Each structure stands twice: as structure tokens, then as C-alpha cells.
Amino acid sequence: xxxxxxxxxxxxxxELGTETVHAVRDVSLDLAEGETLAIVGESxxxxxxxxxxxxxxxxxxxxxxxxxxxxxxxHDLLAxxxxxxxxIRGNDIAMIFQDPMTSLNPLKKVGRQIGExxxxxxxxxxxxxxxxVVEALAQAGVxxxxxxxxxxxxxxxxxxxxxxxxAMALVTRPKVLIADEPTTALDVxxxxxxxxxxxxxxxxxxxxxxxxxxxxxxxxxxxxRIAVMRSGEIVEEQPCEPLFAAPQHEYTRSLLAAxxxxxxxxxxx
Amino acid sequence: xxxxxxxxxxxxxxxxxxxxxxxxxxxxxxRSETVVIVGESxxxxxxxxxxxxxLLRPTSGTVRINGVDLATSSGADMKRxxxxxxxxxxxxxxxxxxxxxxxxxVAEPLVTHEPKARGRAGRxxxxxxxxxxxxxxxxxxxxxxxxxxxxSGGQRQRISIARALALNPSxxxxxxxxxxxxxxxxxxxxxxxxxLKRELGLTYVFVTHNLAxxxxxxxxxxxxxxxxxxxxxxxGTLFEQPQHEYTRTLLDAxPVPDPxxxxxxxxxxxxxx
Numbered sequence: 001x002x003x004x005x006x007x008x009x010x011x012x013x014x015e016l017g018t019e020t021v022h023a024v025r026d027v028s029l030d031l032a033e034g035e036t037l038a039i040v041g042e043s044x045x046x047x048x049x050x051x052x053x054x055x056x057x058x059x060x061x062x063x064x065x066x067x068x069x070x071x072x073x074x075h076d077l078l079a080x081x082x083x084x085x086x087x088i089r090g091n092d093i094a095m096i097f098q099d100p101m102t103s104l105n106p107l108k109k110v111g112r113q114i115g116e117x118x119x120x121x122x123x124x125x126x127x128x129x130x131x132x133v134v135e136a137l138a139q140a141g142v143x144x145x146x147x148x149x150x151x152x153x154x155x156x157x158x159x160x161x162x163x164x165x166x167a168m169a170l171v172t173r174p175k176v177l178i179a180d181e182p183t184t185a186l187d188v189x190x191x192x193x194x195x196x197x198x199x200x201x202x203x204x205x206x207x208x209x210x211x212x213x214x215x216x217x218x219x220x221x222x223x224x225r226i227a228v229m230r231s232g233e234i235v236e237e238q239p240c241e242p243l244f245a246a247p248q249h250e251y252t253r254s255l256l257a258a259x260x261x262x263x264x265x266x267x268x269x
Numbered sequence: 270x271x272x273x274x275x276x277x278x279x280x281x282x283x284x285x286x287x288x289x290x291x292x293x294x295x296x297x298x299x300r301s302e303t304v305v306i307v308g309e310s311x312x313x314x315x316x317x318x319x320x321x322x323x324l325l326r327p328t329s330g331t332v333r334i335n336g337v338d339l340a341t342s343s344g345a346d347m348k349r350x351x352x353x354x355x356x357x358x359x360x361x362x363x364x365x366x367x368x369x370x371x372x373x374x375v376a377e378p379l380v381t382h383e384p385k386a387r388g389r390a391g392r393x394x395x396x397x398x399x400x401x402x403x404x405x406x407x408x409x410x411x412x413x414x415x416x417x418x419x420x421s422g423g424q425r426q427r428i429s430i431a432r433a434l435a436l437n438p439s440x441x442x443x444x445x446x447x448x449x450x451x452x453x454x455x456x457x458x459x460x461x462x463x464x465l466k467r468e469l470g471l472t473y474v475f476v477t478h479n480l481a482x483x484x485x486x487x488x489x490x491x492x493x494x495x496x497x498x499x500x501x502x503x504x505g506t507l508f509e510q511p512q513h514e515y516t517r518t519l520l521d522a523x524p525v526p527d528p529x530x531x532x533x534x535x536x537x538x539x540x541x542x
Contacts, residue, residue: 031537042451042453042454043451117453180472187310188478188480188523191310191518192521192533193524199533202542218524219526220530220534222533244527244528245529257456258480259452259481260452260455260481260485261483261525262508262523263484263504
């Protein structure tokens with residue numbers, strides 16, 4: 001498998017007044033083409049700080065990128081000037097968040113903002129943009145995509161907004177999608193639909209996914225490989241099945257033990 | 270102990286549109302029972318607890334606590350009921366005054382309901398009771414002198430629980446008490462709630478969207494959808510043999526922390542083959 005993204009010895013600090021928090025400590029991770037890598041941890045574990053580092057989206061200050069490299073193609077993303085980085089963000093590497101309203105502008109129609117992403121990175125006519133937007137919404141499972149494109153974010157339900165955000169992230173066909181707790185705010189039935197959609201789109205377009213989550217149930221559904229983080233460090237990294245079947249690190253075991261399970265629910269089906 | 274009979278609550282929006290948040294719900298809760306109300310957002314589970322606590326008036330139907338009808342009870346009855354029935358919310362931070370020390374937060378219900386806890390004369394009694402409560406929820410006595418922001422989410426939730434127990438209530442309503450917590454902390458708080466229930470013989474009405482949590486603590490479970498209870502039954506039966514289509518849909522949607530049992534994974538490998 002070809003590696004698309006390679007994080008090497010990344011350290012990120014947050015300088016908060018007199019205190020320095022070592023949010024990410026010497027983290028190394030490889031992401032292969034088309035795979036889903038889950039970064040799992042509790043709050044404060046550094047999983048989001050690690051993921052945001054890829055596109056340098058940690059707020060500076062207080063964040064300081066102490067050391068490390070993030071290889072993407074021929075570039076070291078950490079060393080890239082802002083202008084070059086902007087050409088990669090939302091284009092080769094896209095991101096979705098827990099709260100779709102962090103990506104969607106409440107004042108613009110959904111279709112128009114998805115179109116802007118495309119026009120920013122591609123030389124496309126207005127008509128082609130329009131059809132690409134409707135196509136992206138349709139692929140994200142938005143019913144009546146041509147009508148929805150004409151609506152504002154507040155007119156959509158939580159699940160539909162999440163789909164619109166996914167459409168916006170994928171309209172440029174990125175090689176890597178970073179998904180930060182993409183289903184955490186959703187009801188379980190909607191969560192199940194969105195996870196299914198993500199794997200469908202991944203199978204269709206072959207993108208790699210970095211999934212940030214605290215939910216080991218979600219991980220068990222979609223991850224190929226898992227990195228478990230605690231206090232800024234990766235304590236364990238394994239392919240999905242062995243991690244659940246034979247967790248090596250004490251902390252992974254305690255996380256698994258603390259995860260509530262449906263008692264007495266029927267096996268399989 | 271708690272009887273809800275044909276309870277309905279309509280909300281009227283300014284435009285004249287009405288929403289039926291609670292639709293003809295009848296439910297009883299026995300002494301020392303844990304009834305869990307599960308449902309997705311907008312199912313009416315939180316509105317139901319507000320009706321039960323007397324924080325909202327029902328459009329129709331009755332709420333009876335220990336045989337007293339909330340709608341027709343006297344002021345004195347109502348005051349007694351408010352001691353009997355306490356509540357813990359999801360976000361312990363927004364339910365505490367950030368400018369008060371923990372000792373004063375936990376003592377608030379005491380000061381409201383117990384004359385002997387008031388003023389300078391009541392201070393020794395008040396502080397002794399707060400220490401007792403803090404130790405019951407697993408916090409150090411030193412916690413009393415500190416402010417809410419000095420505590421983690423799990424510790425703050427323990428403070429909320431201590432406050433809820435201050436008046437020796439018989440009923441505690443818990444509205445998503447662990448939803449904002451990390452799983453390891455959630456497990457500790459659930460253990461604490463179970464231990465307190467055993468020791469104090471409490472009756473819990475526990476609202477959650479998390480079916481796995483529900484299955485762990487419930488004696489009985491009520492599944493709500495669009496304001497109505499679609500299914501209610503003993504936890505074991507309901508999770509093993511769900512009768513209602515919606516309960517099955519909900520159960521199927523819960524991600525299981527075991528890749529070998531993941532439906533999504535299985536479906537995907539079938540397609541790949």
C-alpha cells in the first residue's frame with residue numbers, strides 16, 4: 001500500500017500564559033491510500049490537536065509546532081507557506097467536523113458554498129459547478145439535491161447538514177478526508193446512516209480517512225487501523241480486529257472495559 | 270410512587286403552530302425502581318421529566334407523586350414534594366453558580382428547605398452535612414472550599430449529585446447525567462449512582478439517548494418517539510425481544526465495540542468480495 005500521509009515525530013505545545021501543555025508528544029503515524037485510520041482517545045488526549053496539525057489548523061497562538069514533519073506527496077505540510085497550504089486545504093485534504101455549522105456559513109445558500117469550494121480549486125464554469133454541486137449533494141444522500149442547494153443551512157435538519165458538509169468536503173475529490181467526531185452530535189439512527197455513507201463514498205472514490213473519535217463502537221464499524229492516544233502520546237497502534245481482540249496496552253483495555261455495551265442484546269443478526 | 274396518566278403537553282409557537290411534545294403518556298414508577306426513558310432528540314423525553322418535576326404544566330393528564338396530584342396540590346404539599354424529588358442535569362457547569370464555592374452550591378437546597386441550616390447559627394450543621402455528602406459521592410472534604418471551575422467534568426457531576434441528595438430525596442430525576450463525560454468517567458459515575466441507590470433506596474427516573482447505558486442500569490425501559498411511549502418493559506425483555514419496530518431500529522443502530530459483530534463491516538466485505 002502506498003502511504004499518502006506520513007506524520008513523523010510531531011510535537012505540538014499549547015502555551016497558556018505561564019503554563020505549557022504538551023498536547024502532542026512525538027507522534028508518528030502513517031496513512032495508507034484508501035484506508036481508514038482512527039485516532040481514539042478521551043478529552044485532552046491530543047487526538048484533535050494531532051489531526052488539526054495536518055492542515056495547521058490549530059490556533060497559533062497558543063499552539064506552537066515544536067518539531068516533526070508531516071509528509072504529503074512531495075511536501076512537508078508543516079514547512080509549507082500559508083499560500084501553498086491553502087491550495088491543499090479543502091482540495092487534496094478536506095475536513096469535516098462534529099458541528100456542521102463550523103464549516104457552513106449560515107448566510108449563504110448551501111449550494112453556493114459548496115460551489116465556492118470547487119471554484120477556489122478548479123477552473124470550472126458556472127454551469128459545471130452547479131451540476132457538480134447537485135451531484136455532490138446527491139452522492140452525500142441528500143434527497144432532492146437541486147432544491148436543497150437553494151436552501152440555507154438552518155433550513156436543514158442536523159443529519160442533512162452533516163450530509164451537506166460531507167458534500168462540500170468531497171466535491172473536490174480529496175485524497176484524504178479528516179473527520180473530527182463526525183457523528184458525535186447525531187442521534188444513533190442518523191449516525192448509522194452517516195457512517196454508512198462515509199464508507200460508501202470511500203469505496204467509490206478511494207480516499208483515505210483519518211477519523212477522530214472517542215467512540216469505540218464507531219471505530220469497530222469503520223476503522224482499518226487504530227491509534228489510541230492518551231496525554232498527547234500514542235499508547236497503542238494496531239489493525240482494528242487485533243486491537244479489539246487482544247489490546248496490548250493497559251489503557252486500551254480500560255477504555256474497552258469502560259465502553260458501555262448493550263446488555264443482553266441479540267448477537268449478530 | 271410516580272404515576273403519570275394520559276399526559277399531554279402541547280407547545281404553541283408564536284406563528285400559531287403547535288407541537289405535541291408529549292402525547293398521551295401513561296407510566297408508573299415503583300419505589301426503588303430505575304426507569305430509563307430512552308429516545309432520540311425531539312422524542313419528548315426531557316419534556317416528560319419537566320412535567321414530572323412540576324416545572325411545566327401539562328396540557329392535559331395528571332402527574333401524581335406519592336398519591337399527590339401536582340395540579341391540585343397545595344403550596345405546602347408542593348414544597349414537600351420538591352424536597353422528595355431532586356434532579357441532576359447533563360451539564361453540571363451550567364447548573365451551578367460559578368461564583369459560589371462548592372460548600373454553598375451543595376448547601377443551597379438545605380438553606381431553602383431547612384431553617385436550621387440558615388445563617389451564621391446554621392453554619393456548623395450546614396458544613397458538616399456538606400462534608401458528609403461530598404464524601405458520599407467520593408470527593409475529598411477539601412473540595413468544599415473550592416469553585417466549580419477547579420473540577421473536572423466527572424467531579425462536577427459528583428457535586429451535582431451531592432446537591433441532589435442533600436435533602437434525602439426519595440426520587441432523583443437524572444437527565445442525561447453522563448452524556449457529557451468521557452467513557453471511563455461515565456463508568457465511574459454510573460457505578461456511583463448504582464451504589465447510592467442501593468444504600469439510600471432511591472428511585473431513579475433516568476433519561477438518556479444511549480441505549481447501552483440504559484441497558485446497564487435500568488430495571489424497566491420506556492422507549493419514546495415523537496412524544497409517545499412506543500414500548501415499555503423490563504430491561505432484559507426489551508433489549509432481547511424488542512416488540513416495536515422503532516425499538517429494533519434503535520437497537521440495530523447502536524454501534525457495538527466489537528468489529529466481528531459490526532453489520533456495516535460485514536456488509537462492506539460482502540460487497541468487496
